[in-house]
Amino acid sequence: MYSLTKIYFILIIFTLFFQISNSCKNHFGIGCDKGNNLCCSGGYCSRTLDKRSIPRYQCLDRQCYNNNEKCITTEDRCCFGSSCQKGICQNCLKTGEVCEVQNCCVGACVYENVNDSKGTCKII
DSSP states (O other): OHHHHHHHHHHHHHHHHHHHHTOOBOTTOBSOOSSSOOBOTTOEEEEEEOTTSOEEEEEESSOOBOTTSBOBTTTBOBBTTEEEETTEEEEOBOTTSEESSSOBSSSEEEOSSTTOSOEEEEOO
């Protein structure tokens, strides 16, 4: 009986570990990407803006816009790795990359000094 309980315990631990390591982002889940944070089945990892107009990636039911497709700058909805720039989805900069304008995928282009011509993409 003891060994059967031990086997059940190991099976439960293994099942929980497998579920946690293979989880996906649910509908409206924030922080999706093309790596370990995929959207669950039927979801699209789209760039959206929060209440402060700070960009983030979120799982939505509606299909996202691919590079070079038209987009609406007030809601964006470009696919992961792109942002809506002048009404067209274009590649954007990742966190930590050097930026000149607000073309960061998430967060904002932060300048260390007022007179700097270039900043760094940072999550704020």
